[in-house]
Amino acid sequence: MFHKGAFRLAGLYLLVMMAVSLFFSVIIYRLSVQEIDQGLRGPDQTSIINRLPTVESRGQLHDAFELHYQRAKSRIMDSLIITNLVILAGGGALCYYLARRTLMPIEEAREAQNRFTADASHELRTPITAIRTVNEVTLMNPRLTLKQAKIQLRSNVEELEKLTRLTDGLLTLANFENTEITFHNLSVDSLVRKAANRLASKAAARRITIEHSVPKGLKVAGDETSLVEALVILLDNAVKYSLKNGKITISVSRRQKQLKIDVTDRGIGIKPEEIGHIFERFYRADSARSKQQIDGYGLGLAIAKNIAKLHRGYISVKSKAGQGSTFSLVLPLAPA
Numbered sequence: 001m002f003h004k005g006a007f008r009l010a011g012l013y014l015l016v017m018m019a020v021s022l023f024f025s026v027i028i029y030r031l032s033v034q035e036i037d038q039g040l041r042g043p044d045q046t047s048i049i050n051r052l053p054t055v056e057s058r059g060q061l062h063d064a065f066e067l068h069y070q071r072a073k074s075r076i077m078d079s080l081i082i083t084n085l086v087i088l089a090g091g092g093a094l095c096y097y098l099a100r101r102t103l104m105p106i107e108e109a110r111e112a113q114n115r116f117t118a119d120a121s122h123e124l125r126t127p128i129t130a131i132r133t134v135n136e137v138t139l140m141n142p143r144l145t146l147k148q149a150k151i152q153l154r155s156n157v158e159e160l161e162k163l164t165r166l167t168d169g170l171l172t173l174a175n176f177e178n179t180e181i182t183f184h185n186l187s188v189d190s191l192v193r194k195a196a197n198r199l200a201s202k203a204a205a206r207r208i209t210i211e212h213s214v215p216k217g218l219k220v221a222g223d224e225t226s227l228v229e230a231l232v233i234l235l236d237n238a239v240k241y242s243l244k245n246g247k248i249t250i251s252v253s254r255r256q257k258q259l260k261i262d263v264t265d266r267g268i269g270i271k272p273e274e275i276g277h278i279f280e281r282f283y284r285a286d287s288a289r290s291k292q293q294i295d296g297y298g299l300g301l302a303i304a305k306n307i308a309k310l311h312r313g314y315i316s317v318k319s320k321a322g323q324g325s326t327f328s329l330v331l332p333l334a335p336a
C-alpha cells in the first residue's frame with residue numbers, strides 16, 4: 001500500500017519534472033537553432049559567399065555553411081536528448097526518495113491510528129466479554145435468588161463504571177488531539193488549588209497529604225479547564241502510585257520565559273526502561289499492571305502530554321524505582 005502510493009506520487013513528480021524539462025529543452029533548441037541560422041545563413045554569410053569570384057566556389061562555401069548548420073543542429077538535439085535522459089533516470093530516483101519522504105509521516109500516523117484502534121478495541125472488549133459471560137452464567141442458574149441477582153447487578157454496575165471511565169478517557173484524548181485552544185492569562189496559584197481540591201478526598205482516603213506553595217502573581221497563558229485537567233492527571237497518578245500515608249508536593253518555579261510546575265511523590269517510582277514509554281497511549285508499567293488495586297488505562301499521561309503540547313509546553317519526568325517521581329509541567333509564561 002505504502003510502496004504503491006510512493007510509486008504513484010513519484011510518477012506524478014517525475015511527470016511534472018519531465019514536462020518542465022521538455023518545455024525548456026524545446027525553447028533552448030529553438031533559440032539555439034535561430035542563433036546558428038543567423039550565424040551561418042544570415043546576410044553576412046550571403047555577402048561573403050557573393051564576394052567569391054566563381055559560381056562553383058560560391059556553391060562550395062554555401063554547402064560548407066549548410067553542413068556546419070546541420071551538424072550544429074544535430075549536436076544540440078543530441079545534447080538535449082542526453083540531458084533529458086539523465087534527468088529522467090536521476091529524477092526518477094530522486095522523485096521516489098522525495099515521495100517516500102512525503103508519505104512517511106502519513107504512513108506513521110496511519111500505523112499509530114491502527115495501533116490505537118486495536119488497543120482501544122482490546123481494552124473495550126475485555127470488560128464487555130467479562131460482563132456478558134458472568135451474566136450468561138447467572139441466567140443459567142435456575143435457583144437464582146434475589147440476593148445473588150443483586151450482587152450480580154452491583155458487579156455489572158462496577159464494570160460499567162470502568163467502561164465509562166475508559167470511554168471518557170478516549171473522548172478526552174481525542175478532544176485534546178484535534179483542537180485549538182483560546183489563551184487566557186491564568187493565575188498559576190488558582191490552577192494548582194483547583195487541581196489539588198479535585199484530588200483532596202481521594203488523597204484523604206489514602207491518608208496522603210498534598211502540599212503546595214505557589215508564588216503569588218505568577219500567570220500562565222492557556223485554557224483553564226485543560227490545564228487543571230493536566231494537573232489533575234499528574235496529581236491523580238501521584239496519589240495512585242504513592243504509598244499510604246505518603247506526601248505529595250507541588251512546587252512552582254520560574255526560569256526565564258518558562259514556568260515549571262513540579263508534582264513530586266515518594267511512591268513506587270518508575271524503572272528507567274519504562275520511563276520512555278509512559279506517555280504512550282495505553283502503556284502501563286508492570287508495577288501498575290500487576291497491582292490490581294491501581295486502576296487505570298494508561299491514557300492519563302498521553303492526555304496530559306497533548307494538553308502541554310497545545311500550550312506550547314511539555315512534560316518531563318524524573319523518577320527512581322522504589323523512591324518516587326517528579327513530573328514537571330513546563331509552560332510558557334503569560335506575556336506581561
Ligand code: ADP
Nearest residue numbers: 237241269278284285288296297298299300301
Ligand atoms: P494510568 O495511570 O491510568 O495507568 P497514565 O498514562 O497516567 O495511565 O500513566 C501511565 C503509566 O505511567 C502508569 O501505568 C504507571 O505505570 C506510570 N506512572 C505514571 N505516573 C506515575 C507515578 N507518579 N509514579 C509511578 N508510576 C507512574
